[in-house]
Amino acid sequence: MKKLLSLIVASVVMCAALFTGCGTAASESNAEAGGAGASDFIVGAIYINSQNDNAGYTYAHHQGIVKAMEALGLNTETNLKIRDNVPEDDEQVRTAIEQLAGQGCDIIFGISFGYINAFAEAAEEYPDIVFCHATGYLSNDRNFNNYFGRIYQARYLAGIAAGYKSLEIGNNNIGYVSAWGTEYAETCSGINAFALGARAVNPDAVVHVNEIYTWGDQELERQAAEVLVSTYGCGVIAQHCDSAQPQIVAQEQGVYGCGYNSDMASDAPDAHLTAPVWNWNVYYQLAIETAMNEASAADFFTNIGGNYYGGLNEGMVDISPLTDNNAPEAAEAIELARNLMVSGEWDVFSGTALVFSGEAGSVTVEQVSQALMDNEGNIIVDGGQGSVDDSVIQGSMNYYVDGVVAES
Amino acid sequence: MRLKIIRRKETRIVNVILLYVIGIAVSFVLGGIFLSSLGINPVVYYRDMLTIGLIGNYYPAKSIEGLLKLFVPLLITSLALSLAFKMKFWNIGGEGEFITGAIFASWVAFKLGDSMPRIVVILLMCIAAFISAGLIGFITAHLKVKFNTNETLVTLMLNYIMLYVIKYIGETKADWNFFLRTDSERPVFARFPENAVMQGITIGNFKLLYSVLASIAIAVIVYFYLKRTKQGYEIAVVGDSVNTARYAGMNVYKITVRTIFLSAALIGLAGAFAAATSGTISTDITNNVGWTGVIVAWLSRLSVPVIGVVSLLISVLQYGCQAASASYSQIDHNFADLMQGLFMFSILAAGFFSHFKIVRTGGKNDD
Missing domain, CATH: 3.40.50.2300 (Response regulator)
Incomplete structure (x- = not known):
């Protein structure tokens, strides 16, 4: 028993030493990449289900955001921050928004209807961040709009x-x-x-x-x-x-x-x-691009043309090949x-x-x-x-x- | 060769500490292997997790506030559950009692929030929650003492009843339903009037909610209640042996009902705090504290100061995992949950091995 214990302790100490060693090296290289990156625009997203779903509503939105960011040349590994499986509870949505804001997000998407109250409040509290809420009906005329499709x-x-x-x-x-x-x-x-x-x-x-x-x-x-x-x-x-x-x-x-x-x-x-x-990427690309190119988050609502309700014309919705x-x-x-x-x-x-x-x-x-x-x-x-x-x-x-x- | 689990004759504090250190270390290493397989540096991840993502954060004060919002309900619920557990009354109805408190608190908030001063509204919300949840506790205790029902089943089932009640309120659009937003076509819970929202002391960017102070006060009161009062002593005696209590001339019915009323009422109060802090309610308002509280109470061996520490640590773990899942694209909520479970399991295992040990017994059919 004593032998086993000492073995475990020894391996733990070794592992710890190993991790600390590579830890400092990695964080330095991270810092460098951040400073010299192509774009420091950060996208945040709050999902109702898991970001690793392979079908369904959250999956469709996640694909849309990834596709839009790739089209705009943004790195989805470093510049996309996600909180997933967030239930429709104001306090938990608020916490998710605060965590994404704390990570430096410039725009935050919320995909579920029940996020509506928390998004409306956050838009007032964080005037420098753009908030976009899918399927909702609230907005302000500055940094908060809602989006859906025909x-x-x-x-x-x-x-x-x-x-x-x-x-x-x-x-x-x-x-x-x-x-x-x-x-x-x-x-x-x-x-x-x-x-x-x-x-x-x-x-x-x-x-x-x-x-x-x-x-x-x-x-x-x-x-x-x-x-x-x-x-x-x-x-x-x-x-x-x-x-x-x-x-x-x-x-x-x-x-x-x-x-x-x-x-x-x-x-x-x-x-x-x-x-x-749905082709959610049509909206996501428009929203991210609009937010990236504007001087102030307060102009977002005007620049994107208010609330978004795109249809066949914009390519937001379509039918799959017959x-x-x-x-x-x-x-x-x-x-x-x-x-x-x-x-x-x-x-x-x-x-x-x-x-x-x-x-x-x-x-x-x-x-x-x-x-x-x-x-x-x-x-x-x-x-x-x-x-x-x-x-x-x-x-x-x-x-x-x-x-x-x-x-x- | 056979393995046998036996109870340790004595537990030395050094051994206990060593076991917990090993338990935590093992979970760190296991987690580290998972993280490395995803291409994430475990040390950086653990640093972010244990500092709840404060490093490089744009709004650090918000992180502390968020942490405390997890801590307050968990602390109060764990304390309340330990009251019941001390008496060997298995109240696993924390979820239902929490929801009951939240519903009645928000009833007061919507009905009186506009017409009364803030301090009165908040106090009335707390009283409504305290009494309504306490009554749930009263019912289960009464059934237990009078009819010898199984309190585990009763409290468990009441959880589901209350969960469906709040779901019904949240999903039913009707004229009577003042809980919902009136401007929405879809059912969605409304915001409380401004006077029903929990306030706090502002220190720079940081807002220390009054509920945090109240929860600490409750912890101190519960500590003295259990240690220094006659009622606290009675709880201990009933927990040890109901018959002893009877022979000593104690009124077991009264003690049980009073204690469980208190236990449930405190959980209801936690629900009122959560509702007032959030400014609304939802079907997910409990954040599972009714369950997590059971774990906290047991990990702490029902000791009030330890409950304080363990509640804080688990809140750090929860908030830290969320924060970390936000900052790493590879980490989703499920993975963060997995990490949490890994830590909890290791700590519980360490707790187990501090009381029991596995020994080898040489059997005859050794092969």
């Missing part, structure tokens, strides 16, 4: 693909596994846009929504998809949830599907049509709709509906004046009128459009 535009395009598929297989039932329903405008607007896209192609299509009441739970996502296929006979499964489980179910059951967040074709090669995807599983008309129709949205000529939630017709090779689109109705028969937008406000799409939309049926 994902509903991509949803509409995915809806077109689903609509054509439903025509091809002769099954008007389309399923939709959703984290939440009308409780959140984010999920609600996505479902509505998808349904409008599907019905622009197949007016008889019905979108069956199965809600799982949580943002992510692989088992529930799976079960919800199975129910949509077995009970409601759906031939296409779309989704607004974190994992690819609904697509995997579609593959297993021999039906089709539209993923979300990232291209899910590899998860369900025989089922996947296309997925609405797979060979798609009906032949889908690609052309999607291109037509995309052009109308990119040019700003038309948008999804307006009193003008798109109607597609024609065979593959000669698909045409027609704009017809048609009131936007909810599924209880109320008129949301009169025929021919413009789109609902962005604030409605982002914040207060709490109804389903005609053709959507809530199944849970």
Whole structure:
């Protein structure tokens, strides 16, 4: 026993000596690198899940920030400071912000809605740091803005693909596994846009929504998809949830599907049509570049043009490449709709509906004046009128459009 | 050959210290191996961790404040739990009692924060938390003494009940729900009115919150309560043997209920402090102190001064790991947790070996 002890003590002492030796050397070289670095602009980020996730919401944001920094020539090893797994608790978010501020961050991104209070306060307390909050609605006119994307535009395009598929297989039932329903405008607007896209192609299509009441739970996502296929006979499964489980179910059951967040074709090669995807790097690059080039953090809000709500036009949202599983008309129709949205000529939630017709090779689109109705028969937008406000799409939309049926 | 664990006959203080030194050293070396495998210099990492990232920090005062915000709830909760543990009453309901206190404190904050002076609001918040959480303790103690229920199960289940209560409040948008922001379409907890937010003494850039002073005062009071008062003595006797207490003519029901009320009420008070400091509540407001407090109480062998030291060390470890995970891109929260666990495990193992030792016994079927 004594021998063992002395052995342990001796090895500990040796290790300690070794580490101290290389410690001083390394910290010196760090200091040099810092002084002579290409850029001393430091980016901070606060994540809701782990920075080492390999799918899902946090993953998408982390990829976006890394890609943006690489494009701007910033070192993601030294110039990116991250606090991850930070729960939506004001005190813990505040601590995370203080730690990132203490590390010298010039801009701090927060990706989860519940960070909103802490971000709003921190923006006042640290006027020299730029704060950007995803999915929120608060801002000041100096160093604090919020950002999100018109994902509903991509949803509409995915809806077109689903609509054509439903025509091809002769099954008007389309399923939709959703984290939440009308409780959140984010999920609600996505479902509505998808349904409008599907019905622009197949007016008889019905979108069956199965809600799982949580943002992510692989088992529930799976079960919800199975129910949509077995009970409601759906031939296409779309989704607004974190994992690819609904697509995997579609593959297993021999039906089709539209993923979300990232291209899910590899998860369900025989089922996947296309997925609405986020290109967060578009915003992150814009925000970091704006903050890098300005004299004062107080100019940020003006320089970046206020709060950010980019769409297809900016490249902030898109759909993943169409797979060979798609009906032949889908690609052309999607291109037509995309052009109308990119040019700003038309948008999804307006009193003008798109109607597609024609065979593959000669698909045409027609704009017809048609009131936007909810599924209880109320008129949301009169025929021919413009789109609902962005604030409605982002914040207060709490109804389903005609053709959507809530199944849970 | 067989190995057998036996209790040490005597524990020499030198041996105990040596064991802890070895335990900590082993965790440093193990952690060092993990860190090196990620290409991080362990010495620099440990320096950043143990100095809670103060070196080269732009806002050092904020780091100290952040550390104290972890320390205060942990200290009070550990003290409160040790009251119950001294009596061999296994209160593992710290989480639930903490949440109860936080909910009732914020109820007062939202309802009275605008109409009363700050000192009154904060005091009322503390009283509301103290009584509400204390009542939870009263219920478990009453059930235990009257019906001999298992307090471990009861307190454990109450944790989940309270967690779901606060989740319900936090996720339900309704007219009655004054806990939430009214301008938000999504449910999110509102900020307290300014008068319900904990203040402190400003020293330069540094703000020493009154809750820090209060928690130290509570530690001193608990120390004297246990050491010098009749009630403290009664707790010790009941903890040693309920029958002895009965023969001595003590009212076991009264002592148990009073002590557990106090234990739970103090944890509720910690919840009120956390809510007032944060200026709001959340489902994650406890920061797991109900669990960490159990570890602290046991590591400290229920000694009040040691609880103070251990709470501080664990807070340093927690804050330091967070700070380090922010400054190294390779380190994520999970890794920081792993490091924390490594340290805790080594220290607990050292504690174990200071009481027990493994000996070899020559068995006949030795092969």
